[in-house]
Amino acid sequence: MIEIADIETAAERIAGHVVxxxxxxxxxxxxxxxxxxxxxxxxxxxxxxxxxxxxxxxxLALSEAERAAGVVAVSGGNHGIALAVTAASLDVKATxxxxxxxxxxxxxxxxxxxxxVRVTDDMAGAFALTAELRQEGLTLVHPxxxxxxxxxxxxxxxxxxxxxxxxxxxxxxxxGGGLIAGVAAALRARRPGVRVWxxxxxxxxxxxxxxxxGGPVPVTLSSIVSTLSAPAVSQLTYDHVVELVxxxxxxxxxxxxxxxxxxxxHAKVWAEPAAGxxxxxxxxxxxxxxxxxxxxxxxxxxxxxxxxxxxxxxxxSLR
Numbered sequence: 001m002i003e004i005a006d007i008e009t010a011a012e013r014i015a016g017h018v019v020x021x022x023x024x025x026x027x028x029x030x031x032x033x034x035x036x037x038x039x040x041x042x043x044x045x046x047x048x049x050x051x052x053x054x055x056x057x058x059x060l061a062l063s064e065a066e067r068a069a070g071v072v073a074v075s076g077g078n079h080g081i082a083l084a085v086t087a088a089s090l091d092v093k094a095t096x097x098x099x100x101x102x103x104x105x106x107x108x109x110x111x112x113x114x115x116x117v118r119v120t121d122d123m124a125g126a127f128a129l130t131a132e133l134r135q136e137g138l139t140l141v142h143p144x145x146x147x148x149x150x151x152x153x154x155x156x157x158x159x160x161x162x163x164x165x166x167x168x169x170x171x172x173x174x175x176g177g178g179l180i181a182g183v184a185a186a187l188r189a190r191r192p193g194v195r196v197w198x199x200x201x202x203x204x205x206x207x208x209x210x211x212x213x214g215g216p217v218p219v220t221l222s223s224i225v226s227t228l229s230a231p232a233v234s235q236l237t238y239d240h241v242v243e244l245v246x247x248x249x250x251x252x253x254x255x256x257x258x259x260x261x262x263x264x265x266h267a268k269v270w271a272e273p274a275a276g277x278x279x280x281x282x283x284x285x286x287x288x289x290x291x292x293x294x295x296x297x298x299x300x301x302x303x304x305x306x307x308x309x310x311x312x313x314x315x316x317s318l319r
Contacts, residue, residue: 001240002147002182004189007154010057014152017056017086019045023163028266029297033282036294038167040160043271043302049227050156050179050300051082051143057152058141059086067092072138074098074130076123076175076226077106078274078301079143084115095133097126101226105305123221124231144178145234154182156298161190169285170296171278174198174207174248176230177237183298184244194296195289198241198248199281201273204228205250210238224253224312227274227301247288254316255280260309261318263299272304273312 022041029037042050059071070093073083080096087094094115098107099122110117118133120126134140142149156179160170170187172180177198184196200208203222210216210233221229233241241248251259259276263269278297286293313319 001243002150002154002185004186006147006151007158007182007186010148010151011155011158013060014053014056014155017060017089018053020159021045023160025165026267028268032262032266033286033295035286035291038164038296039267039269040156040296040298041269042156042298042300043269043275047078047082047085048301048303049078049082050153051078052086053155054149054152054178055079055082055086055141058146058148059090059092061148062139066139070095070138071141072097072130072133073141073143074126075102075143076229077102078227078303080110080117081106081303083141084110084113087115088113095138097130097133099123099126099226101229103226103303103305103308106303123229127231144176144230144237147236150178150182150236152182153179154186157183157186158190160296160298161187164296166294167191167194167296168293169195169197169289170298171197171199171281171285172298173228173274173277173300174200175204175228175274177207177233177241179298179300180245181237181240184240188244195246196244197281197285198245199277200248200250201225201228201256201277202250202252204230206230206233207238207241208248208250211241211248225256225273225277227272227303249281249284251277251280254318257312257316258318260304261313269299270302271299272301274301275299
């Protein structure tokens, strides 16, 4: 299990390589949900998502030999951007493997940063190709199955604990589980009374299925939310969720996209559906815990384009 000391070490290591993103009360979301809401705006990272924290923590912890070998990562979008940008800043050669479902913008940013991008038919194929590239000598920077990466993501929770006012419940999106594992570890240490809730989208519910099965299992991916689409969680992230998370909620893609529109209208932030899913989940949390709640939302990323959002809103007839 990741300890608070691991997260504090990661915070020291990545200082100067990441943004200490704003933690702000949101009057608009508070009015929309009917309870006080505080947002941690990770979409304002210079890579557009929290992923740069874990990527920086891992790259800065590598030996000279590992850096010289070059690094490889599999990504649905945001991890690839984070790795490519951070590797370029440290003069490390990076290869990013993405499925065809990954946002075109993510592929373009990774390539523009100097990374080699390999595209596969699906996420399972991306993980398989990444395994082959590791055998050729590249150093893996896993998006979530790595304690150093999780500690890096945990710095989100460390900052949230330090910067937010009173909170009763914090909602965190789940793909492979690295973010929620780190955030929950930080909050349990610094604010032990706060409940942490995970949120997935239908068709990208690897953690929910793991919880139902008693451990990580392969899942069939069908969600439009590629940045949450892990083919399975890891034992490491699963163990953290079992120990530290109150419940994992699953919302339909349509509600996640509507959540992104609501974040734009009410919070004045441009968030991808991986963050938009938090709003419908927040309503379910309030049904469980009551109107005395004070919510915290980790707005994890904002790397959807206007074209993406227009296509999704048309697909779900949301306008």
